[in-house]
Amino acid sequence: MVRPRPILVALAALLVVGVAALGLERFPPPEFETDYVRPTTTAPNPPQGVWEYVDAGVLAVTLVLATVLVLRTRNRKLIFTLMLFCLAYFGFFRDGCVCPIGAIQNVTLTAFDPGYAIPLAVLIFFALPLVFTLFFGRVFCGAVCPLGAIQDAVLIHPVRVPRWLESGLRLIAYLYLGAGVLFAAMGAMFIICRYDPFVGFFRLSGNWEILVFGGCLLLIGMFVGRPYCRFLCPYGVILRQLSRLSRWRVTITPTDCIQCRLCEDACPFGAIRKPTEPWPDKEYKVARRRLAFLLVLLPVLIGAGGWGGYELRQWLALVHPEVRLAQRIYLEENALVEGTTDASDAFRALGRSSDELYAAATQLRDRFGLGGTLLGAFVGCVIGGKLLTLSVKRRRADYEPDPASCLACGRCYAYCPKEHERLKRGREGLIRH
Amino acid sequence: MPQRNDDVTRRRFLRDGLWGACLAGIGGVAGFAAHKGQKVDWLWQIDPYKCTACGNCATHCVLEESAVKCTHVYGICGYCEICFGFFDPEPFDIHEGAENQMCPTGAILRKFVEEPYYEYTIDRPLCNGCGKCVKGCNAFGNGSLFLQVHHDRCENCNQCAIAAACPAQAFRRVPADQPYLLKSVDHV
Ligand code: SF4
Ligand code: SF4
Ligand code: SF4
Ligand code: SF4
Ligand code: SF4
Numbered sequence: 001m002v003r004p005r006p007i008l009v010a011l012a013a014l015l016v017v018g019v020a021a022l023g024l025e026r027f028p029p030p031e032f033e034t035d036y037v038r039p040t041t042t043a044p045n046p047p048q049g050v051w052e053y054v055d056a057g058v059l060a061v062t063l064v065l066a067t068v069l070v071l072r073t074r075n076r077k078l079i080f081t082l083m084l085f086c087l088a089y090f091g092f093f094r095d096g097c098v099c100p101i102g103a104i105q106n107v108t109l110t111a112f113d114p115g116y117a118i119p120l121a122v123l124i125f126f127a128l129p130l131v132f133t134l135f136f137g138r139v140f141c142g143a144v145c146p147l148g149a150i151q152d153a154v155l156i157h158p159v160r161v162p163r164w165l166e167s168g169l170r171l172i173a174y175l176y177l178g179a180g181v182l183f184a185a186m187g188a189m190f191i192i193c194r195y196d197p198f199v200g201f202f203r204l205s206g207n208w209e210i211l212v213f214g215g216c217l218l219l220i221g222m223f224v225g226r227p228y229c230r231f232l233c234p235y236g237v238i239l240r241q242l243s244r245l246s247r248w249r250v251t252i253t254p255t256d257c258i259q260c261r262l263c264e265d266a267c268p269f270g271a272i273r274k275p276t277e278p279w280p281d282k283e284y285k286v287a288r289r290r291l292a293f294l295l296v297l298l299p300v301l302i303g304a305g306g307w308g309g310y311e312l313r314q315w316l317a318l319v320h321p322e323v324r325l326a327q328r329i330y331l332e333e334n335a336l337v338e339g340t341t342d343a344s345d346a347f348r349a350l351g352r353s354s355d356e357l358y359a360a361a362t363q364l365r366d367r368f369g370l371g372g373t374l375l376g377a378f379v380g381c382v383i384g385g386k387l388l389t390l391s392v393k394r395r396r397a398d399y400e401p402d403p404a405s406c407l408a409c410g411r412c413y414a415y416c417p418k419e420h421e422r423l424k425r426g427r428e429g430l431i432r433h
Numbered sequence: 434m435p436q437r438n439d440d441v442t443r444r445r446f447l448r449d450g451l452w453g454a455c456l457a458g459i460g461g462v463a464g465f466a467a468h469k470g471q472k473v474d475w476l477w478q479i480d481p482y483k484c485t486a487c488g489n490c491a492t493h494c495v496l497e498e499s500a501v502k503c504t505h506v507y508g509i510c511g512y513c514e515i516c517f518g519f520f521d522p523e524p525f526d527i528h529e530g531a532e533n534q535m536c537p538t539g540a541i542l543r544k545f546v547e548e549p550y551y552e553y554t555i556d557r558p559l560c561n562g563c564g565k566c567v568k569g570c571n572a573f574g575n576g577s578l579f580l581q582v583h584h585d586r587c588e589n590c591n592q593c594a595i596a597a598a599c600p601a602q603a604f605r606r607v608p609a610d611q612p613y614l615l616k617s618v619d620h621v
Binding site: 026027028029030032033034036038039040041043044045046047049052095097098102103105106107110111116117118119120121123126127130131134189190191193194199200203205206207242245247321322325341342343345346347349350 | 448451452455456459462463465466467469470471472473474475476483485487489493495496497504505506507508509510511512513546547550552554573574575581583584585586587588589590591592594597600601602603606609612613615
């Protein structure tokens with residue numbers, strides 16, 4: 001005969017544990033004698049998903065418009081109007097979510113999480129501005145991006161930021177991009193969205209730390225043109241590189257530059273580059289030696305960055321809630337801290353074993369080891385690359401905007417006398433026909 | 434200067450190659466993501482079996498009034514006369530006065546059904562998602578009250594601010610065509 005008793009006991013135990021964990025059926029639901037019927041639980045449906053496609057459509061149209069206004073019409077007033085429209089629509093009306101900047105993380109999560117796939121509309125938001133940039137430069141930044149627009153609208157008295165400071169601060173954006181991708185890949189958090197400084201303004205609500213941060217950025221933005229775009233925006237980093245290759249791009253002069261130097265300080269974002277002087281022979285030799293040194297330095301920087309990132313893995317991993325929880329549980333179980341936290345209480349209430357948690361956390365830490373190495377190497381590569389480009393002198397005969405830094409705002413057009421000639425010709429043409 | 438021209442063509446060739454590679458790269462990413470195929474959006478939702486009703490849901494939502502609200506599955510409810518989702522653990526009186534109620538906003542309605550059963554209903558607009566009733570109901574009752582993100586209010590943030598603060602890791606993304614994770618009513 002089989003022994004039924006242990007099985008029964010085990011079953012009963014399971015039941016008790018199960019019921020206790022779910023909190024169900026302490027009191028059996030009543031059988032009513034009157035003709036009372038239980039109401040059904042209703043929960044409001046999500047709004048229909050048409051808006052996302054409307055957004056994608058508006059994005060496409062505004063991008064085309066921006067391209068025409070920036071490259072053909074060359075009219076700052078119209079660009080500014082379009083920018084305000086996009087600020088109102090994507091920002092205040094559609095609450096600033098989803099935007100291409102955050103979509104970087106959705107794309108990353110799609111690649112790393114088998115259970116997640118990016119919705120089509122978000123994919124369009126991610127890819128369309130990239131394609132436009134590849135053809136026409138950063139027209140998205142110039143007139144369409146609501147984050148750029150809100151900063152552009154408050155810029156009243158631009159001051160010059162020295163080149164070295166500009167390049168240095170821009171490193172933050174690269175680091176931010178790397179970290180955003182890393183944490184999205186690990187499934188820890190979408191930090192780019194979590195710390196979006198302006199979405200709180202768009203919604204007129206939000207947690208106060210972020211609102212203060214956004215407010216500070218706007219205050220700074222009154223004097224330093226578009227600080228988020230230049231020093232923080234992770235999407236801007238991608239756009240920078242793509243716009244170096246763009247087919248068409250912003251030119252200050254519609255025709256030949258006459259080197260009148262009137263546009264020299266026109267750009268509030270420091271994107272206008274002066275014509276270069278020919279180098280004396282002596283400097284050539286020094287420069288060549290410096291270049292050779294930097295070429296050797298590049299792999300060293302990459303290696304050092306990778307090593308540093310690997311060393312930081314414990315700290316990076318702490319962004320992941322699972323790792324944080326494991327650390328806390330470990331401390332509590334070994335009586336290294338007193339008391340419990342909400343997180344450790346929740347963990348115990350669920351009845352997961354701590355060994356399982358530790359195993360999961362160890363696995364995550366290992367993955368952060370690899371991820372941290374890659375992040376560090378990326379940063380090293382960026383620093384090395386920046387040093388290299390600083391020491392290679394490009395030949396430039398005219399004043400021209402640096403395609404990477406130019407945000408296609410159109411402010412410089414009006415400074416060029418050639419532009420005024422063009423406009424005059426246009427007006428006369430209009431009168432004649 | 435033939436050499437210089439060479440230089441220019443080489444540079445142009447390199448540039449064009451890079452340009453093509455970038456375009457192909459964007460196309461590749463888009464193709465890969467589209468291949469994985471997700472027509473509907475994702476929404477945030479709370480796994481009610483993980484939530485410990487810590488109270489963060491009321492305070493961490495980006496909205497002034499949280500998108501998270503209490504939900505009641507009547508099929509699980511015991512219709513208790515003394516409901517600890519409704520009454521304060523130490524009520525002055527078994528009486529519906531506000532001083533006896535657990536809910537800070539008075540969002541739970543108590544209605545007599547038949548001896549000794551009472552029906553509890555959430556007045557949705559009043560609820561702020563504080564989870565006090567959920568805690569009481571889970572601790573002493575059947576757990577028929579629980580928190581859910583209500584999608585008519587939720588902004589569907591790309592990163593839900595409550596999810597980032599939830600100590601129980603109870604938030605997860607759900608496809609928009611299954612927007613709720615209701616507790617199941619397997620015994621009705
Ligand atoms: S740099 Fe970033 S924030 Fe600025 S306009 Fe471009 S995409 Fe928007
Ligand atoms: S369009 Fe002109 S003013 Fe505007 S960012 Fe580009 S170079 Fe600067
Ligand atoms: S934050 Fe998490 S644990 Fe706290 S009430 Fe909300 S879902 Fe529940
Ligand atoms: S106690 Fe809190 S969660 Fe429950 S109904 Fe009242 S406001 Fe909502
Ligand atoms: S997604 Fe945003 S609006 Fe919705 S519950 Fe989370 S924080 Fe609130």
